[in-house]
Amino acid sequence: MTEKKTAQWDAGRFLKTLAYFGVIPFIGSISWLQQLLGSSSKTKKDQPKLILVAGATGGVGKRVVKRLQQRGYKVRCLVRDAKRATEILGNNVELVEGDITLAETLTPLVTEGVEAVICCTGTKVQPIEGDTPTREKYYQGIKFYMPEVVDVPEIVEYKGLNNLVQAVRRQLIQPGDKTIFDFTKPSQDLKETWGALDDIVMGGTSESSIRLTDNTAIFTGNVSTANSGGFASVRTRNFDPPLNLTGFSGLHLRVKGDGKRYKLIVRNEAKWDGIGYCYSFDTVYNTWITITVPFDELIPVFRAKTVKDGSKFDGSSIFSFQLMLSKFEYDGALNPKFTPGIFQLELESIKAYGGQTLPRFVMVSSAGVTRPGRPGINLEEEPPAVRMNDMLGGILTWKLKGEDCVRSSGIPYTIVRPCALTEEPGGKALIFEQGDNIRGKVSREDIAELCVEALEQPQACKVTFEVKEEENGSSPGDWQGLFAGVK
Numbered sequence: 001m002t003e004k005k006t007a008q009w010d011a012g013r014f015l016k017t018l019a020y021f022g023v024i025p026f027i028g029s030i031s032w033l034q035q036l037l038g039s040s041s042k043t044k045k046d047q048p049k050l051i052l053v054a055g056a057t058g059g060v061g062k063r064v065v066k067r068l069q070q071r072g073y074k075v076r077c078l079v080r081d082a083k084r085a086t087e088i089l090g091n092n093v094e095l096v097e098g099d100i101t102l103a104e105t106l107t108p109l110v111t112e113g114v115e116a117v118i119c120c121t122g123t124k125v126q127p128i129e130g131d132t133p134t135r136e137k138y139y140q141g142i143k144f145y146m147p148e149v150v151d152v153p154e155i156v157e158y159k160g161l162n163n164l165v166q167a168v169r170r171q172l173i174q175p176g177d178k179t180i181f182d183f184t185k186p187s188q189d190l191k192e193t194w195g196a197l198d199d200i201v202m203g204g205t206s207e208s209s210i211r212l213t214d215n216t217a218i219f220t221g222n223v224s225t226a227n228s229g230g231f232a233s234v235r236t237r238n239f240d241p242p243l244n245l246t247g248f249s250g251l252h253l254r255v256k257g258d259g260k261r262y263k264l265i266v267r268n269e270a271k272w273d274g275i276g277y278c279y280s281f282d283t284v285y286n287t288w289i290t291i292t293v294p295f296d297e298l299i300p301v302f303r304a305k306t307v308k309d310g311s312k313f314d315g316s317s318i319f320s321f322q323l324m325l326s327k328f329e330y331d332g333a334l335n336p337k338f339t340p341g342i343f344q345l346e347l348e349s350i351k352a353y354g355g356q357t358l359p360r361f362v363m364v365s366s367a368g369v370t371r372p373g374r375p376g377i378n379l380e381e382e383p384p385a386v387r388m389n390d391m392l393g394g395i396l397t398w399k400l401k402g403e404d405c406v407r408s409s410g411i412p413y414t415i416v417r418p419c420a421l422t423e424e425p426g427g428k429a430l431i432f433e434q435g436d437n438i439r440g441k442v443s444r445e446d447i448a449e450l451c452v453e454a455l456e457q458p459q460a461c462k463v464t465f466e467v468k469e470e471e472n473g474s475s476p477g478d479w480q481g482l483f484a485g486v487k
Helices: 011-021 031-037 061-070 082-089 136-144 153-172 188-193 395-407 444-454 481-486
Strands: 050-054 074-079 094-096 116-119 179-183 194-196 205-210 215-224 231-236 250-256 260-265 275-283 286-293 298-300 320-326 343-352 361-364 413-418 420-424 430-433 441-443 463-469
Touching: 050 061, 061 082, 061 116, 061 395, 074 082, 082 094, 116 153, 153 361, 153 395, 188 194, 194 205, 205 231, 215 231, 250 361, 275 286, 286 420, 320 343, 361 395, 361 444, 395 413, 413 444, 420 444, 430 481, 441 444, 444 463, 444 481
Parallel strands: 050 074, 050 116, 074 094, 116 361, 361 413, 413 463, 420 441, 441 463
Antiparallel strands: 179 343, 194 231, 205 215, 215 343, 231 320, 250 286, 250 343, 260 275, 260 320, 275 298, 430 463
16 A cells, blocks of 8 residues: 655744754755854764873972873862872862772772773872982982882772773773763753754655653654655754864764664755755664774765765864654665665664773882882982882882883873973973883973873874983974884
């Protein structure tokens, strides 16, 4: 039995659709008018990463916090004393009280939502290294009396590091994926992002909706071929700013369908009726499956017709997503699994996959950690911490064990081993080396900058290296080149 070809067109629903997406027929977007009137629609924004800084009130840590804030990151500071931390870091930062040496204090309040950690913790030794720009006070202290070890190196450098690693390990161990929409966690933002876009805009009578339940989104409705129609869809409002998926390989859709064939449409333009990049996928009746959509298999399409010599899909500038059930495939071909009537597609998530692995745990360690007890070492030529390692509670030995905890965790990491830290101004050219043989000095300013840079450098992943400043260097130079030279 065939469907009637004429039906009552709903002008009211047509206008509601255009209003939802902010469009004037035949002209395009009215976002400029909405901005003028102060009522632009909410859109999904790429939220900044939340970085946990441990040791945030220390000489390097407080500088890391400042630089992260300047770069637009969200920062959470793990501190022992929030009142004292406020005096050092100010009021414009999130503080959580905890102690890495006490595993029970590293609660979800500390770790929830964290996407990376920069660990600047360390054993306190008096007199404090770096009290003066040239460190005379430190060396005088070592020369004339035994420095006081305030903390226990084994507890701080090893057991504390291990506590922190274990607290964040589960959420940081799987790199390479980025969740774009998680429909298992319904929110008001999700409700206001997706809306129905059916063939009502072309004179048809199909009708659909997207409904959020406790753990899924349900795209459902009735698709009709009356009035030369034949498609139902849901689409996001334009993202502002556009979503940037540079470095990712494609999308994963977790869906449960009804055996029909659907389309995913991704747009590189803010235009209402521009080119969309399409991928058709089949569903299995009442079964959860993961649909893999490689970016290089998205085809440029305009109104169901492929665009010959169209530009390749650009993952760096995504304005919207759309899911569609259509009578047509492309260029007049019919959807082989299409039937008019009721349909339903459930969604659990949309994720980007295959992203470059970036460091998620940056640890500030120390040059010299492998030197105590090394055969052939001339202690007279070594820094004070190496010469006095045993008298300082084995501080470097335990730092090395802490490094091992990070390296064996499975978390993508960067371990930075600075030479003697100073309070001198930063901005110097740096030297990266491996093998733990170099001596020298480096500003805390430059180590803080290095830690923040490492978060965005794929070449910094799973490497351990020493760093010092060049004696006559004037700038850090090419960060990417520095990291690329490290094995």
